[in-house]
Amino acid sequence: MSNINLEQILKTLTVEEKVGQLVQLAGVYYINQSEITGPLAKFDITDTHKYTAGSIIGVNNAKDAYQIQKEYLENCRHKIPLLFMADVIHGSHTMYPVPLGMSCSFNPELIENMARNSAKEAAATGVQVTFSPMADLARDARWGRNMETNGEDPYLNKVLSSSYVKGYQGEKLSAESELISCVKHFAGYGLVEAGREYNYVDLSKRVLNEFHYPAYKSAIDSGAKMVMSAFNTIESIPATANEDLLKNDLRKKLGFDGVVISDWAAVTELINHKLAADFKDAARQCANAGVDIDMMSMAYLTELEDLIQTGEVDIKLIDEMVMNVLKLKKDYGLFTDPFKNLIDKSDDVIGCEELVADAKKAADESIVLLKNDNNILPLSNKYAIVGHHVTSRDYNGPWSWQGDITKNESIKVVFSKDSNVTIVEEASKIIDIQDYEYVDTVVVFVGEKSNESGEAKSKTNIKLNVNEIEMIKSLKLIGKKVITVVFAGRPLDISDIDMYCDAIVYAWFPGSMAAQSLYDILTGRVNPSAKLSMSLPRNVGQCPIYYNSYSTGRPLSKAIDTYVSKYIDQANTPLYTFGSGLTYSNVQVKRVDFSDSIIVGDDLIIKVELENNSKHEAKEVIQVYINDLVASVIRPDNELKAFRKVTVDANSTATYEVKVDSFEFGYIGSDLNHRIDTGEFEVKVGLSLENTTNKIIRMEK
Numbered sequence: 051m052s053n054i055n056l057e058q059i060l061k062t063l064t065v066e067e068k069v070g071q072l073v074q075l076a077g078v079y080y081i082n083q084s085e086i087t088g089p090l091a092k093f094d095i096t097d098t099h100k101y102t103a104g105s106i107i108g109v110n111n112a113k114d115a116y117q118i119q120k121e122y123l124e125n126c127r128h129k130i131p132l133l134f135m136a137d138v139i140h141g142s143h144t145m146y147p148v149p150l151g152m153s154c155s156f157n158p159e160l161i162e163n164m165a166r167n168s169a170k171e172a173a174a175t176g177v178q179v180t181f182s183p184m185a186d187l188a189r190d191a192r193w194g195r196n197m198e199t200n201g202e203d204p205y206l207n208k209v210l211s212s213s214y215v216k217g218y219q220g221e222k223l224s225a226e227s228e229l230i231s232c233v234k235h236f237a238g239y240g241l242v243e244a245g246r247e248y249n250y251v252d253l254s255k256r257v258l259n260e261f262h263y264p265a266y267k268s269a270i271d272s273g274a275k276m277v278m279s280a281f282n283t284i285e286s287i288p289a290t291a292n293e294d295l296l297k298n299d300l301r302k303k304l305g306f307d308g309v310v311i312s313d314w315a316a317v318t319e320l321i322n323h324k325l326a327a328d329f330k331d332a333a334r335q336c337a338n339a340g341v342d343i344d345m346m347s348m349a350y351l352t353e354l355e356d357l358i359q360t361g362e363v364d365i366k367l368i369d370e371m372v373m374n375v376l377k378l379k380k381d382y383g384l385f386t387d388p389f390k391n392l393i394d395k396s397d398d399v400i401g402c403e404e405l406v407a408d409a410k411k412a413a414d415e416s417i418v419l420l421k422n423d424n425n426i427l428p429l430s431n432k433y434a435i436v437g438h439h440v441t442s443r444d445y446n447g448p449w450s451w452q453g454d455i456t457k458n459e460s461i462k463v464v465f466s467k468d469s470n471v472t473i474v475e476e477a478s479k480i481i482d483i484q485d486y487e488y489v490d491t492v493v494v495f496v497g498e499k500s501n502e503s504g505e506a507k508s509k510t511n512i513k514l515n516v517n518e519i520e521m522i523k524s525l526k527l528i529g530k531k532v533i534t535v536v537f538a539g540r541p542l543d544i545s546d547i548d549m550y551c552d553a554i555v556y557a558w559f560p561g562s563m564a565a566q567s568l569y570d571i572l573t574g575r576v577n578p579s580a581k582l583s584m585s586l587p588r589n590v591g592q593c594p595i596y597y598n599s600y601s602t603g604r605p606l607s608k609a610i611d612t613y614v615s616k617y618i619d620q621a622n623t624p625l626y627t628f629g630s631g632l633t634y635s636n637v638q639v640k641r642v643d644f645s646d647s648i649i650v651g652d653d654l655i656i657k658v659e660l661e662n663n664s665k666h667e668a669k670e671v672i673q674v675y676i677n678d679l680v681a682s683v684i685r686p687d688n689e690l691k692a693f694r695k696v697t698v699d700a701n702s703t704a705t706y707e708v709k710v711d712s713f714e715f716g717y718i719g720s721d722l723n724h725r726i727d728t729g730e731f732e733v734k735v736g737l738s739l740e741n742t743t744n745k746i747i748r749m750e751k
């Protein structure tokens with residue numbers, strides 16, 4: 051591979067061939083079977099276009115991908131292989147929980163392993179690049195793509211985004227890597243105004259640098275060699291045409307030296323943004339701004355050659371863009387093996403025991419027990435199950451185009467092995483006929499369908515549907531104990547049912563092993579351990595709501611509650627907060643030790659003694675929050691700065707160390723540089739924000 055001279059290859063390319071490397075076409079133009087998202091406008095794609103394009107999106111099996119590559123190499127002059135890209139987001143064929151669910155595990159190793167397994171399946175089925183991780187910080191429950199994020203916290207997002215990249219690529223991108231990881235969507239896509247998909251984003255450069263960049267940066271530092279630009283605007287310029295964002299911030303500040311790809315058709319969307327007059331203008335702006343590959347807008351395909359000829363896009367810039375693409379192909383080993391990942395190995399890999407077992411573990415650690423009054427769970431007596439998800443098998447969630455739901459075992463099938471269960475088709479049978487006196491507990495499986503969240507699935511009503519709410523109320527009113535299991539791709543407003551439920555289990559979309567995992571959790575075979583990575587609002591009017599908000603000049607307090615920052619009709623707090631989630635054990639923090647002062651540049655080492663006073667081993671998440679008490683820009687009252695998931699044996703006490711990296715005491719100042727203040731910090735340590743041991747420490751020079 052080392053004798054591949056990219057400079058030499060570049061010299062031999064015609065302008066048309068150079069442009070080709072910067073064009074991505076959908077697989078449908080080659081073989082009519084691809085799964086793609088976004089409007090597929092009709093374009094007149096000729097054989098010349100097909101055999102000069104540099105990459106393909108959305109071919110869904112290795113046999114087709116192999117055939118396309120073979121024909122391509124036979125028909126193109128330069129013999130530079132195509133690169134095959136797709137969205138492998140939370141598993142390829144064996145589905146894991148949606149990323150928002152995965153992030154509730156607070157378990158970086160679990161996520162890295164999930165990404166490694168997805169890479170194995172994807173590599174056996176014709177994919178070379180995945181458009182994952184999505185490192186966008188999410189804060190508004192109305193947005194459909196929350197399901198694809200790591201939630202509302204910048205620190206958790208930073209840690210987990212890195213795990214995805216390491217899992218997909220290994221230590222660094224090389225010929226040994228199974229998948230290339232493309233981090234997206236640069237930048238700030240999670241802040242679309244009012245949670246409406248593809249909408250305008252407005253945020254200060256300081257906040258962008260402080261809360262949003264760290265996760266993209268950690269993905270880049272972990273080796274991601276592709277970045278997708280976002281659909282949204284930053285400072286009133288769409289990211290895809292934003293030179294300051296892509297050149298100054300992404301390349302210079304974050305040190306990215308790989309390939310920038312646009313999102314689907316985002317280049318020509320400049321026309322809708324009323325920033326470009328036509329395709330040519332759009333292509334000119336995006337190429338000059340720093341987008342290397344145009345995903346499916348066709349503007350590069352039809353306009354770049356002319357723009358080069360007129361000098362509106364410098365050929366030197368084109369050469370740099372092409373080199374980025376060639377380097378990626380070389381580093382991944384495509385020049386030595388153009389058919390890498392294109393040999394069909396699906397029979398050996400898909401659904402193999404190890405992958406399925408890991409998907410089960412991931413589901414076990416992603417399902418959040420929010421409420422468990424009088425320890426009604428785990429189930430011990432006779433119970434009935436009801437609700438549309440009992441039979442739906444629709445447990446994979448969005449972005450599971452290869453995950454066949456007919457292969458999922460239904461909740462009905464899995465639970466039917468339990469002698470305590472009665473499966474009820476309609477709740478009305480219990481409510482109207484009162485035929486079920488012998489069951490005093492009903493588990494209802496309700497919530498979103500997969501197609502209610504994900505891309506282009508913004509909502510203004512984030513409640514359960516009216517029938518489900520009525521069913522839960524009625525069951526409670528006739529005296530049943532009600533356990534509600536909620537499927538969702540976003541934090542829903544469940545305040546209508548909260549008071550009628552004895553227990554609430556927030557399942558997200560747990561993937562292929564959903565039913566098995568829910569069975570094990572509800573019956574106590576698995577002790578739940580997940581914590582919310584995104585707060586659940588009390589109603590949609592609170593959105594965006596997140597735990598790490600600012601105190602404001604007029605904070606609400608016990609002492610003062612008028613003319614302060616609050617609603618007159620609702621609390622400021624969410625219904626369930628970030629970091630909360632129960633287990634079946636009783637683990638308490640017995641002792642927390644750390645020094646009263648540290649020197650700028652020192653890490654803070656915290657010793658936490660936990661006691662598990664129960665007969666169940668438990669996984670708990672030690673959470674460390676800080677508050678910089680006097681700073682040069684406003685600070686959130688609570689900021690997660692370290693966490694550690696630990697396993698505490700039954701009836702035991704153990705001490706764990708958690709380190710807060712010195713860097714984490716800092717923030718981005720108004721000059722956009724990172725700084726650490728001397729002075730006082732409040733440090734809060736606990737198993738949730740609701741119950742912490744607090745101490746003020748001094749940061750000294």
Ligand code: NOJ
Pocket residue numbers: 086087088137181234313314505
């Ligand atoms: C649009 C989505 O925004 C992006 O995340 C995805 O990777 C592309 N479509 C390709 O499917």
